[in-house]
Each structure stands twice: as structure tokens, then as C-alpha cells.
Amino acid sequence: MSAATTVVIVPCSGIGKTYGTVSREAAYELVEELRPQDTRLVALARLVLGDAAALDEIASHPAITIDGCKLACATKMVGECGGQVAQSVDVLDAYRRHRSLKPQGIAVLNENGLALARTMAEELAVVVDAQNTASQQEVQHA
Amino acid sequence: MADELEVTVDKFVFRVAADRLYSPEGLWVQAAGDQVRVGLTDFLQQRSGDVAFAELKPAGTSLKAGDELAVIETIKVDISLYAPVTGVIAAVNPALENQPELINLDPYGEGWLVLIDPANWEAEKASLRTPQVYFTLMKGQAEAEVGSA
Numbered sequence: 611m612s613a614a615t616t617v618v619i620v621p622c623s624g625i626g627k628t629y630g631t632v633s634r635e636a637a638y639e640l641v642e643e644l645r646p647q648d649t650r651l652v653a654l655a656r657l658v659l660g661d662a663a664a665l666d667e668i669a670s671h672p673a674i675t676i677d678g679c680k681l682a683c684a685t686k687m688v689g690e691c692g693g694q695v696a697q698s699v700d701v702l703d704a705y706r707r708h709r710s711l712k713p714q715g716i717a718v719l720n721e722n723g724l725a726l727a728r729t730m731a732e733e734l735a736v737v738v739d740a741q742n743t744a745s746q747q748e749v750q751h752a
Numbered sequence: 753m754a755d756e757l758e759v760t761v762d763k764f765v766f767r768v769a770a771d772r773l774y775s776p777e778g779l780w781v782q783a784a785g786d787q788v789r790v791g792l793t794d795f796l797q798q799r800s801g802d803v804a805f806a807e808l809k810p811a812g813t814s815l816k817a818g819d820e821l822a823v824i825e826t827i828k829v830d831i832s833l834y835a836p837v838t839g840v841i842a843a844v845n846p847a848l849e850n851q852p853e854l855i856n857l858d859p860y861g862e863g864w865l866v867l868i869d870p871a872n873w874e875a876e877k878a879s880l881r882t883p884q885v886y887f888t889l890m891k892g893q894a895e896a897e898v899g900s901a
Contacts (some may be wrong), residue, residue, distance in 0.1 A: 628827065680802050680856070702802050702804055702827060706804055706852075
């Protein structure tokens with residue numbers, strides 16, 4: 611495992627599902643807005659297809675998986691590919707913690723759905739920071 | 753777990769426990785001493801999706817058959833569940849407050865909803881479906897839903 615600070619983010623690929631959309635919005639928020647220097651997005655479909663570059667990303671960096679339902683496809687696929695899941699979260703658990711943010715909509719989320727995605731991204735940014743800190747400490751002790 | 757009836761419809765497997773009775777709407781009722789235990793069928797929980805919250809009427813609530821017993825919020829829908837028998841809620845499943853997913857994980861076991869002191873069990877149980885009758889009903893519902901998907 612590389613000591614580089616990049617964390618790979620793998621969201622649910624469920625199209626046409628509200629919670630899948632929330633997972634991807636959370637991933638975009640995290641990768642594009644909150645921690646663009648520290649994270650990289652990998653589409654679950656690329657792992658399913660065996661895309662060499664995606665598999666290399668998974669093999670080289672810790673992953674945060676964001677699942678849209680209890681099938682946990684993102685988490686299972688990263689594991690199947692031999693990756694290290696540093697943290698797995700799912701939208702349903704996040705909604706249970708933030709009940710006022712009931713997501714609705716599919717192609718376009720309602721405000722609550724977007725807010726839930728943002729909240730998840732903020733929580734995961736803390737996980738990314740912890741991963742970075744741990745990686746830096748490993749380098750210092752090496 | 754007692755014997756089960758099982759059917760595969762498309763990629764879905766639906767189970768019906770053979771040791772209890774059923775409402776046509778998809779609740780099971782099982783005698784437990786002088787009380788009856790109530791829960792969701794495997795078909796209803798699968799059709800409804802992952803449960804986010806289960807709001808049950810509290811212990812002590814008097815219900816007539818057909819009164820609202822609980823509201824289940826899933827990732828797909830909010831559904832009202834109606835009492836299959838008349839009586840007083842003796843206990844609600846305390847585990848569901850923190851683990852509503854038990855309804856999905858173990859619908860015929862740890863995911864039970866309530867215990868009811870039935871007021872008219874002998875008469876009302878005659879209106880419930882046997883496992884085989886419910887199985888046939890459920891199989892038709894499942895095939896219709898999958899076929900229309």
C-alpha cells in the first residue's frame with residue numbers, strides 16, 4: 611500500500627435509485643469540492659469491467675466506499691478486487707442519523723437529498739484527513 | 753426456523769414460514785401463549801425495501817382489526833400496516849428502535865413488530881390465511897409485480 615495521501619472514493623452505481631444518487635452526489639462533493647487534492651473518484655462500473663487503471667487505483671490506495679443500499683456493491687467489489695476499504699458508509703445509515711434530511715428524487719435530488727449528500731461528504735472528509743494523517747505517520751516512522 | 757414454503761420469481765426468492773397465519777396484506781400472526789406475535793412477511797419486506805424507520809403504536813394501545821398498527825419508512829415508500837387482529841399491544845419489539853433493519857434481515861424472527869393480547873383470537877384467526885393459501889396469494893402478487901416491472 612502506498613504511503614501517498616490519495617484516497618479512492620467508490621460510490622454506488624445504482625442508476626434510477628434515490629439512495630444511489632445520494633451516494634454519488636456525496637462522492638462528487640467530497641472529490642470535487644471538499645478534498646480535491648486528497649481524493650480520486652473511481653466508478654464502480656470500471657471495477658466490474660476489470661478496467662486495469664481502476665484496479666491499479668484500488669490496489670494502490672485506501673478506499674472509501676459509499677453504498678446506496680444494504681447490498682453494499684461498492685464495498686463488496688472493492689474487496690473482490692483486493693482493495694483495502696478504509697471506511698464504508700451507506701446512505702440509509704446516514705439518513706437514520708439525519709432523519710430531517712429525507713432524500714427524494716432520482717435524476718434530480720430534492721434539497722434534503724442534496725443536504726444529506728453534503729453532510730455525508732463532510733463526515734467522509736474527516737475520514738480522508740485521518741487517512742492522510744495515518745499515512746504521514748507511517749512515512750515518518752519508516 | 754420452522755419449515756418454510758419458498759418460491760423463486762425472477763431473481764427473487766420469497767419465503768413463507770409454515771408455522772403461523774397471514775393477513776392478505778402481508779402480515780404474519782403467530783400464537784405465543786395467550787398472546788399473538790405480529791410481523792411482516794418476507795415478501796412484504798422485500799417489496800418495500802430497506803427499512804429506515806419503524807414507528808409502532810406503543811404498548812397499551814387498543815386496536816381493532818384494521819386499525820393502523822405501525823408506519824414503516826423504507827428507502828422506497830412509507831407504508832401503513834394495519835392490525836390483523838383486535839386486541840391490546842402488550843409489547844413492541846424494543847430492538848427495532850435501533851435496528852429497524854431486523855425487519856429485512858429476519859422478518860420471521862428477530863424482526864417481529866408487536867405482541868398483542870388478542871380480544872377475539874379464536875374467531876378472528878378464522879379470517880387469516882393459512883401458510884399455503886397465503887403462499888399462493890403471495891406468489892401471484894410477486895409474479896404480477898415482477899412481470900409488470
